[in-house]
Amino acid sequence: MVPYIGNLALWLSLFFATSQFFISKKNNLKLIKISVNGLLISSLVSFFILMYSHIISDFSLLNVFQNSHTTKPMLYKISGMWGNHEGSMLLWILVLTIFNYFIFKFCKKNNSKFVLKTLETQAFISIGFILFTIITSNPFEKIIPVPENGLGFNPILQDPALAIHPPLLYIGYVGLSAAFSIGVATLSLNSYEKIPWYSYMKPFVITAWTFLTIGIALGSIWAYYELGWGGWWFWDPVENASFMPWLLATALLHTLIIVERKKSLQTWALLLSILAFLLSVIGTFLVRSGILTSVHTFALDPSRGIYILLFTAVLGIYALMLFWKKSEKFFDNNYFAFFSKEGSILLNNVLMVVVCATVFLGTIYPLLIEALTNNKISVGEPFYNSTVIPIITPAILVMGFGPLLSWTKEDKLKIFKKIFPSILFTGITTTFIFLFYQSYSAVGILGIILAFWIISNNLFMIFKKNRNYSTSMIISHLGVGLLILGITGSSVWQKEKITRMQIEDQTKIEKYTIFLEKIDEIKGTNYVALQGNFLVYDEDKNVITRLKPQNRFYPITNNFTTEASIHTNLLRDLYVVLGEGNLKDGWVVKFYYNPLVIWIWIGALVIFFGGIISISKNLKKLRILN
Amino acid sequence: MKKQIFIVPFLFFILILLAFFYLLMTERNPSELPSNLLNKNVPKFEANSLIKNEKFISSEEFGNEIVLVNFFATWCKPCLEEHSYIKRFSSEKKIRIIGINYKDNKKATINWLNKLGNPYSDIPIDKDGRIAIEWGVYGIPETFLINSKGVIKYKHIGPVTEKIYKKINILVEKIE
Numbered sequence: 186m187v188p189y190i191g192n193l194a195l196w197l198s199l200f201f202a203t204s205q206f207f208i209s210k211k212n213n214l215k216l217i218k219i220s221v222n223g224l225l226i227s228s229l230v231s232f233f234i235l236m237y238s239h240i241i242s243d244f245s246l247l248n249v250f251q252n253s254h255t256t257k258p259m260l261y262k263i264s265g266m267w268g269n270h271e272g273s274m275l276l277w278i279l280v281l282t283i284f285n286y287f288i289f290k291f292c293k294k295n296n297s298k299f300v301l302k303t304l305e306t307q308a309f310i311s312i313g314f315i316l317f318t319i320i321t322s323n324p325f326e327k328i329i330p331v332p333e334n335g336l337g338f339n340p341i342l343q344d345p346a347l348a349i350h351p352p353l354l355y356i357g358y359v360g361l362s363a364a365f366s367i368g369v370a371t372l373s374l375n376s377y378e379k380i381p382w383y384s385y386m387k388p389f390v391i392t393a394w395t396f397l398t399i400g401i402a403l404g405s406i407w408a409y410y411e412l413g414w415g416g417w418w419f420w421d422p423v424e425n426a427s428f429m430p431w432l433l434a435t436a437l438l439h440t441l442i443i444v445e446r447k448k449s450l451q452t453w454a455l456l457l458s459i460l461a462f463l464l465s466v467i468g469t470f471l472v473r474s475g476i477l478t479s480v481h482t483f484a485l486d487p488s489r490g491i492y493i494l495l496f497t498a499v500l501g502i503y504a505l506m507l508f509w510k511k512s513e514k515f516f517d518n519n520y521f522a523f524f525s526k527e528g529s530i531l532l533n534n535v536l537m538v539v540v541c542a543t544v545f546l547g548t549i550y551p552l553l554i555e556a557l558t559n560n561k562i563s564v565g566e567p568f569y570n571s572t573v574i575p576i577i578t579p580a581i582l583v584m585g586f587g588p589l590l591s592w593t594k595e596d597k598l599k600i601f602k603k604i605f606p607s608i609l610f611t612g613i614t615t616t617f618i619f620l621f622y623q624s625y626s627a628v629g630i631l632g633i634i635l636a637f638w639i640i641s642n643n644l645f646m647i648f649k650k651n652r653n654y655s656t657s658m659i660i661s662h663l664g665v666g667l668l669i670l671g672i673t674g675s676s677v678w679q680k681e682k683i684t685r686m687q688i689e690d691q692t693k694i695e696k697y698t699i700f701l702e703k704i705d706e707i708k709g710t711n712y713v714a715l716q717g718n719f720l721v722y723d724e725d726k727n728v729i730t731r732l733k734p735q736n737r738f739y740p741i742t743n744n745f746t747t748e749a750s751i752h753t754n755l756l757r758d759l760y761v762v763l764g765e766g767n768l769k770d771g772w773v774v775k776f777y778y779n780p781l782v783i784w785i786w787i788g789a790l791v792i793f794f795g796g797i798i799s800i801s802k803n804l805k806k807l808r809i810l811n
Numbered sequence: 812m813k814k815q816i817f818i819v820p821f822l823f824f825i826l827i828l829l830a831f832f833y834l835l836m837t838e839r840n841p842s843e844l845p846s847n848l849l850n851k852n853v854p855k856f857e858a859n860s861l862i863k864n865e866k867f868i869s870s871e872e873f874g875n876e877i878v879l880v881n882f883f884a885t886w887c888k889p890c891l892e893e894h895s896y897i898k899r900f901s902s903e904k905k906i907r908i909i910g911i912n913y914k915d916n917k918k919a920t921i922n923w924l925n926k927l928g929n930p931y932s933d934i935p936i937d938k939d940g941r942i943a944i945e946w947g948v949y950g951i952p953e954t955f956l957i958n959s960k961g962v963i964k965y966k967h968i969g970p971v972t973e974k975i976y977k978k979i980n981i982l983v984e985k986i987e
Contacts, residue, residue, distance in 0.1 A: 251888060332926075336888055456820060463824070467831075476834050490835050498828050505821040512817050553830060556837050742886050 188246055191234030192325040197227035198278065199315045205285075206308035209301045214292065217304065221289045224311065228282040232275045235324050239266040245331045248272060248324040254337040254741050256711040264348030265338045270473060270489075271324035273351055278318065280352070280359040281311050284389070288363060291385065293811055299380045302370035303363075310362050313496045321489045337741035340712065347407040354400030354427060358465040360393025361430060364437065365462035368455045369504050372511045383444040383451070384810055386458060388803040390441060393461075394434040395796025401427050402789030413747035413762040415681060415777035417785065420569045425548045426468030429541050433461035436537040443527045446592065450531070451515040457538075459504045464541075466497045476552060524595045529587030536580035543572045574628065581635045581669065584662065585642045588654060607641035614641075624678060632673025639666030657802060661795030668788030674781025675758075681778075687771035694776045697729070697759065698722040704763075704772065712737045714748075717763040717772065721752065734763040758782045848963050853880075853955075854945040858935035861912055861920060867935035872909065874961035877983055879908045881931070882943060882951045884915040885923040890952045893970035894927050897954075901930035904980060910934045913943055913951050954979070958986045 205220035235248070239262050244250045252269045253262060261268075267276040285307050292300040318324070364386050371382040404424065409417035418424060437457040444454050470476075474490025521527050547564045554562050589603045614637045619625060643663045646654045682694045691700040702718040714735040721729045734750040752759040758779040766772030848854070853873045860867045872878070881897055883890040900906045910931035912920050917936070924931075937943055946955070956965040956979060965982050967975055 251891075336886075336891070452817075460820070467827075470831070474835065476831075494828070494831055494835060501824045501828070502821075505824050509817045509821050549827075549830070552834055556834050744886075 187234055188238060188243065188325045188327070191231045191238070192323070194227045194231035194234065195275075195315065195319060195323070195325065198224055198231065198282070199312065199319065201227055202308050202311040202315055206305055206312060209305040209308060212297060212301065214297065217289070217292075217301065220308075221286055221304070225282045225286045228275075228279045231325075232279045235272055235275055236263060236266045239263065239272075242335065244333070244335055245327055245329075246324070247326045247328040250328050250332050250335045252338050253335040254711070255334055256741065257338055258343070258710055260345070260348060261338060261343045264351075265342075267351045268338065268342050268347075271318070271322040271326075273355075274314065274318040274322055275324060276351060277355055277359065278311065278314055280355045281307075281314060281362065284359050284363050285311065288366070291807070291811060296380055296811070299370055299374060299382070299385075302374055303366045303385075306366035306369045307362065310366070310500070313500070317489075317492050317496065321492055337711075337739065340737065340739040340742060340744050340746050341411060344407050344411050346403045346410070350400055350403040350407060353396050353403060357393045357395075357397030357400050357427075357434075358430065358462075358469075360389050360396065361434060361458075361462040361465050363389040364393065364458040365500075365504065368458035369507060372455060372504075372507045381445075381810065383441050383454065384803075384807055386454075387438070387441045387445065388800055388807055390434060390438045390458070391796060391799050391803055394431070394438050395793055395800060397427065397431045397434060398789060398796065399793040401431060402786060402793075406786060409782070410749060410751070411746070413749045413775070415679065415749075415760055415762075415775070415779065417675070417782070420547070420564075420566055422548050423468075423472050425544050426471055429544055429548075430461050430465045430468065432537045432541040432544070433457055433464060436534045436541075437461055439530045440534055443530055447519065447521075447527060449517050449519040449521070449527070451517070452512045453534070455512060455515060456508060459501075459508060463497065463501050463504070464545075466493070466500065470494055470497055471548070522594045524590065524597060524600065526587060526590045526592050526595075529583050529590055533580050533583055533587065536576055536583075540573055540576050540580075543576065544569070547572070578631065578635065581639065581665075584665070585635075585638045588646065588658060588662070589642065604642065606645055607638065610641040610645075611637040626677050629673060629677035632669060632677060636666050636670035636673060639663070639669065655799070655802075657795045657799035659795075660798065661792045664788045664791030664793075664795060666788070667784045667791060671781045671784030671786075671788055675779045675785065678780045679777060682776040684774055684776075685766070685771045686774045688768075690771070692774075692776070694759075695778045696724050697778075698726075699732075699761070699776065701772075701774070707735075709737070711741060712739045714738065715763065717750075717761070717774070719750075719761055719774075721759060730759075732759065732761045734761045736763045736765075753783050755783060756780065848947055848955075849966065851963060852961050853957055853963060854942075856935075856942050856945055858911075858937060858942060861917065861934035861936050862929075862931075863933060867933055872933070873957055874959070876907060876959050877986065878957045879906055879979070880911060880946075880955040880957060881908055882911045882913050882937075882946070882948050882953045884913045884951055885919045886915065887913075887951050889970035891927070893952055893954075893972070894930075896971040896973075896976045898928055898930040899976065900979070901932075904983065906983065907932050911937050911942055911946075913937050913948070914940050956982055956986075 201220050201223035205217065205224060208216045208220055238246050238249050239253055240259070242249060242253055242255050242262070248269065248271050252265050252272070257265065266272045285304065288300065288303055288307060367382055367386045367389065371380070404427070405417040408419065437454060440450050440454040440457060443450050470490065470493040474493060476490060523532070547568050551562050551564050554560060585607070586600065586604045590600060611634055615630065615633050618633055619630065639662060643659045643666065646659050680695055682692065684692050686692060686701045688701055688703055691698055693699070698721070700720040700722065702720055705716045705718065707714050707716050714737040716733050716735045719732040719734070721732060723729050730752040732750040732752060735748040737746045737748060739746070747762050747764070749760055749762045758777070760777035760779055762775040764773030764775060853869060856869050858867045879900055897908060901908050908931050912934050914937065935942065943951070950968065952970055954967045954971055955963055958964050964986055965979065967979070971979070
C-alpha cells in the first residue's frame with residue numbers, strides 16, 4: 186500500500202512540475218505558489234516513502250530487494266536508499282525541488298518576471314528528471330512474489346563518508362541548475378538592465394561550489410579509507426565528472442565578483458553558468474549510461490543513456506542557441522589591465538577553463554579512440570599530472586597575490602611591496618623544510634612553495650590594517666593552500682611497501698618498525714573478518730600505536746573488502762592493509778607512508794567554512810537588494 | 812562581427828553531442844576486453860555437477876553443437892538481471908547452456924534456480940574459482956559462445972542486455 190502512495194507522489198511531482206512550467210508563463214503568483222509548494226511536498230513524500238521502505242526492509246519493492254538486507258546496519262539502510270541508481274534519482278529530484286522553492290522565495294512584485302522565467306526553466310529541468318525516473322528507473326517497481334530477504338548492499342559502499350557524500354554532491358550539481366536557469370532567464374528577457382541577475386546567481390553558485398567541494402572531498406576520504414589502495418584520487422571518470430563542474434563553478438563565482446563590481450564580463454559569466462550545469466548533466470550521462478566503466482557505474486541500461494543524452498541535447502541546444510542569439514547585448518569592450526584585481530581573476534578563469542577542457546579530453550579520449558579505431562587505451566595519472574600541474578601552477582601563483590591587487594590598475598612597485606613579506610616567508614619556510622627533510626624533487630619543491638605562497642599571503646591579509654578583504658575569501662584561499670600542502674606531501678613523498686609477513690615477523694617503513702603480533706577472527710553485524718594486530722615502534726623502540734586492518738567477508742553478498750587501518754598525525758599517515766594469506770605461508774601486507782594527508786581534509790573543510798560564510802553574506806546582500 | 816563568435820560554444824556542444832550519440836549507438840561495449848582465448852579450444856576441466864550425479868567432463872561436453880557458457884553466482888546482482896536473457900536463449904533459441912556456478916553455496920544456488928527458473932543443461936561447480944581462472948574470467952557474469960568444434964568464438968563480460976542478446980543471436984546464426 187505505502188509504495189503506491191510513493192509512486193502516486195512521484196506522478197504528482199510530474200504534474201506540479203508541468204503546471205509550474207506552464208503557469209510561470211503567466212504572471213499568476215497564487216497559482217505558481219501552489220505548484221512550487223505542491224512540487225516540494227510531493228517530492229518530499231516520494232523520497233521519504235522510499236526511505237521508509239528501505240528502513241522497514243519492504244522487499245516487495247525491487248529496489249529494496251536488490252539493494253538491502255535485513256541484517257544491514259540502520260545507517261546504511263537509510264543511506265542505501267540513495268546508494269543505488271533509482272533511489273539517487275529521488276534524492277536528485279528532491280534537492281532540485283528544494284532549490285526551486287528557494288528561487289521562488291526571492292520572487293517579489295518588481296522582479297516577478299525574471300524569477301518566473303527562472304522558475305520556468307527550473308520546472309523544465311524538473312520535468313526532465315522526473316520523467317526520466319518514472320520511465321527508466323522507477324524505484325517503486327514491485328517484485329512478485331515477494332522475496333524473503335534482499336540481495337544485500339555492496340559492502341564497499343557501507344562507509345559513513347560515503348553515506349553523506351551523495352546528498353552533498355547533489356546540492357552542488359543542483360545548485361548549478363539554479364545558476365543555469367538564472368542564466369537562461371537573463372538571456373531570454375529583454376528588460377535585463379533593471380535586474381541585477383548576477384546578485385541572484387551568486388548565492389546559488391557559491392552554495393553549489395561549497396557543497397561540491399565538500400562532496401568531492403568526502404568521496405576522496407572514502408576512496409582513501411575504504412579502497413585500500415593508499416591513494417585518495419584516481420582520475421576515475423566519475424571523479425572527473427564531479428571535478429569538471431567544480432572547476433567551472435570556481436571560474437564562474439570569481440567572474441561574478443567582477444560582474445557585480447564592474448558590470449563587465451557578463452557574457453562570459455552567462456556562458457559559464459550554462460556550461461557548468463551542462464557538464465554536471467553530461468557527467469550524469471557518463472556515469473549512468475554505461476558508456477564507460479568505473480567504480481561508480483550503476484546498472485547498465487542503454488535506454489537510460491539515450492534518455493539523458495536527449496535531455497542534455499535539448500537543454501544545451503536551447504541554452505546555447507539563446508546564448509548565441511542574445512548574448513551580444515551583454516558584451517562590453519571594457520578591457521582592463523593585467524595588473525589589476527579583475528585582470529588576475531580573468532587569468533585564473535581562463536586557466537580553470539583550460540584545466541577543465543583538459544580533464545574533459547582525458548575522460549572521453551579513450552572512448553573516442555575505441556569507437557574510431559577499436560583499440561583500447563587508457564588515460565591515467567601520467568596524462569593528468571603532466572597536463573594539469575603546468576596549467577594550474579600559474580593559476581595558484583596568481584591566486585596568491587590577486588586579491589592584494591586593487592581594482593582597475595595597480596602600481597607594479599606597490600604590489601611588490603605588498604607581496605614582499607610573503608615572498609620572504611615562503612622562501613624561508615621552504616628552505617627550512619628542505620634543509621630538515623632533505624628529500625628533493627622538483628614537483629615537491631614547487632608544491633611546497635605554492636602552498637606556503639598561498640598560506641602566507643592570506644595570513645598577512647588577515648593582519649593588514651586596511652581590511653577590505655573578504656573574510657570568506659581569505660578562509661577559502663587558506664584552505665586551498667593547506668590542500669596543496671596535503672596533495673604535494675602525499676603524492677610526492679608517499680612510500681609504499683608490500684611484503685609477506687608471518688605472525689611475529691617484523692618489517693620497516695621509513696623510520697618505523699612494524700611487528701605483526703597476531704591475527705584474530707572477529708564478527709561484525711553483517712560480516713566476519715580477519716583482523717591483523719600490528720605494533721608500530723619508532724626509532725627509540727617506543728610503541729606508537731597498534732594498527733588493526735581487517736579483511737572482511739560479507740556472506741550475504743559474498744564480497745571481500747579490506748578495511749585499512751591508519752595512524753594519523755599532522756605530519757603523516759601510516760596506512761596498513763591486510764591482504765590474502767594463511768597461517769602457513771603468511772599474509773600479504775601493504776604499508777603506505779603518506780606524508781601530510783590530513784591537510785587535504787583539513788584544507789577542504791576550511792574551504793567549506795569559507796564557502797558557508799560567503800553564502801550567508803551573499804544571501805544577506807540579496808535580501809537587502811530585494 | 813561579434814555575433815559570430817557567440818556561436819562557438821553551440822558548435823562545440825553539437826560536436827560533443829554527436830560524439831556521444833555515436834558512442835551510444837555503436838556496437839561498442841566498455842566491458843569488452845580482448846580475450847586471449849578467442850578462437851582457441853575451450854580449456855579442459857572436470858568438476859562436480861550441481862544437478863547431475865556424474866562428474867562434468869569438459870572434453871565430453873563441447874565440440875558437438877553450439878554451446879553458451881555462462882559464469883554465474885547467486886550473490887552476483889548483475890547475474891540476476893541477465894537471467895531472463897539466459898532463459899530466453901534456452902527457451903526461445905534452444906541453445907544449450909552450461910552454467911558454471913562460481914564460488915557459490917550449493918543450497919542457495921538450488922533455491923535461486925527454483926525461484927527464477929533453470930535454463931542450464933548442466934551446472935559444473937567452481938567452488939574455488941579455479942575454472943574461472945582457466946577461462947580467463949575477469950569478473951562475473953561472463954558469457955562465452957562456443958561453436959560446434961569446441962572453439963570459443965565470443966566472450967562477453969558483464970550482464971547480457973537486450974543489445975548483447977541480439978548480438979549473440981546474430982553470431983549464433985553466423986557460425987551455424
